[in-house]
Amino acid sequence: MTDLLLRDVRVENAPDPTDVRIEAGRIEETGPGLTAPDGTEVFDGEGRVLLPGLVETHLHPDKALLDAIRPNPTGTLDGAIRVTGELKRQFTHDSVRARAEQVLAMCVRNGTTTVRAHPDVDPIAGLTGLEVMLELRAAWADLVSIQIVAFPQEGIFKAPDTHTLLRKSLDAGADVVGGCTYAERDLADCKRHVELVLDLAVEYGVPADMHCDFSDDASDPRFALAGFIAEQTAARGLGGRVALGHVTSLGALPPAERRAVAADLAQAGVAIVPLPATDLFLGGRGDEQAVRRAITPVRDLWDAGVLMACSNNNIRNAFTPYGTGDLLDTALLLARLAHLSGPADLHRVLRLVTHDAALVAGLLDYGVHVGARADLVIVDTRDYDAVLLERPVRTAVIKAGRIVARSTYSSELTVPVRALEA
Numbered sequence: 465m466t467d468l469l470l471r472d473v474r475v476e477n478a479p480d481p482t483d484v485r486i487e488a489g490r491i492e493e494t495g496p497g498l499t500a501p502d503g504t505e506v507f508d509g510e511g512r513v514l515l516p517g518l519v520e521t522h523l524h525p526d527k528a529l530l531d532a533i534r535p536n537p538t539g540t541l542d543g544a545i546r547v548t549g550e551l552k553r554q555f556t557h558d559s560v561r562a563r564a565e566q567v568l569a570m571c572v573r574n575g576t577t578t579v580r581a582h583p584d585v586d587p588i589a590g591l592t593g594l595e596v597m598l599e600l601r602a603a604w605a606d607l608v609s610i611q612i613v614a615f616p617q618e619g620i621f622k623a624p625d626t627h628t629l630l631r632k633s634l635d636a637g638a639d640v641v642g643g644c645t646y647a648e649r650d651l652a653d654c655k656r657h658v659e660l661v662l663d664l665a666v667e668y669g670v671p672a673d674m675h676c677d678f679s680d681d682a683s684d685p686r687f688a689l690a691g692f693i694a695e696q697t698a699a700r701g702l703g704g705r706v707a708l709g710h711v712t713s714l715g716a717l718p719p720a721e722r723r724a725v726a727a728d729l730a731q732a733g734v735a736i737v738p739l740p741a742t743d744l745f746l747g748g749r750g751d752e753q754a755v756r757r758a759i760t761p762v763r764d765l766w767d768a769g770v771l772m773a774c775s776n777n778n779i780r781n782a783f784t785p786y787g788t789g790d791l792l793d794t795a796l797l798l799a800r801l802a803h804l805s806g807p808a809d810l811h812r813v814l815r816l817v818t819h820d821a822a823l824v825a826g827l828l829d830y831g832v833h834v835g836a837r838a839d840l841v842i843v844d845t846r847d848y849d850a851v852l853l854e855r856p857v858r859t860a861v862i863k864a865g866r867i868v869a870r871s872t873y874s875s876e877l878t879v880p881v882r883a884l885e886a
């Protein structure tokens with residue numbers, strides 16, 4: 465493996481540029497004026513900001529890019545599940561693989577070095593999505609690390625045989641057990657769903673990552689399970705190994721109630737992952753005036769000490785008909801939706817797709833320090849505060865010490881400003 469020396473880069477918000485030397489896929493040394501052994505590739509960052517690689521904790525590559533085939537007829541969550549269920553019947557290994565690879569390429573070009581993928585595992589698609597992702601986890605290993613979540617989109621009790629399919633997925637090498645806690649007929653089954661997923665997490669020694677409480681409000685108790693999940697997580701000693709996507713209904717609870725749930729989540733070590741592109745698109749559909757933003761209460765969760773990430777979820781399908789796979793875009797969307805602004809907030813939002821996302825995904829040796837795995841991205845700005853606001857071009861994406869993607873962009877004014885006479 466060729467080693468790499470990055471010259472003249474600004475490590476996150478460090479005031480001065482430095483050099484970073486990478487050997488055997490890890491950061492070996494940082495500091496100004498480093499020398500490198502013969503044969504080391506040298507990349508001049510020209511003072512640009514160096515970030516740790518972006519971490520996508522929640523993505524559905526198997527269902528991406530379906531919007532061109534058939535869009536969501538109603539714009540609702542039910543409509544999205546229905547139309548995607550119909551399209552899934554036509555899935556073939558090759559068609560899923562082609563779309564998934566297109567999306568992975570988007571992610572890598574945008575600086576993402578780890579993707580937690582949630583392929584559907586259900587009686588409709590069977591194990592097709594899972595098998596494709598197992599194949600891509602190996603095929604794409606030099607470009608991006610892939611974690612695979614076995615995701616029961618259609619429910620477990622409502623969709624017979626799904627329990628067996630989840631076990632087969634974990635036996636085949638899925639890294640995480642997924643859940644879709646609202647996809648059951650009644651509250652009792654939703655709770656059994658949660659318990660079964662967490663029991664599988666214990667049995668297989670894997671983390672759990674569930675879709676949860678994805679509704680405008682908590683009036684239907686199937687969409688108000690975060691507190692129950694916190695309790696069940698604590699009871700099984702799974703703290704730090706459970707993540708929940710969406711959790712939008714929490715934002716509709718009265719302040720004291722939602723802060724109590726947030727405190728329970730923090731105490732239990734349950735992480736929350738807002739999926740703002742989807743949450744915003746599918747949320748508030750029944751509102752005829754003062755349409756809700758339908759986003760989890762980020763500030764309250766932060767204040768309570770809940771670990772969070774932010775992720776893309778779906779790219780151009782019935783759940784989210786937009787997206788380029790750029791986590792900086794999606795993080796900025798969350799900032800807009802959750803009234804987050806100013807350098808302190810925006811630095812924290814950036815952590816939702818870097819350091820905090822890495823904790824959610826359980827990544828070891830993450831970051832830009834000696835000994836860290838060299839998963840990095842150089843962005844085309846010299847100003848750390850501008851990273852989220854400008855979402856600069858990803859000049860170079862580095863996976864395990866090797867440059868795996870490069871981008872350039874140029875723009876200039878072509879007419880001079882007039883010189884006025886004094």
Ligand SMILES: [Zn+2]
Nearest residue numbers: 582675709777
């Ligand atoms: Zn999802």
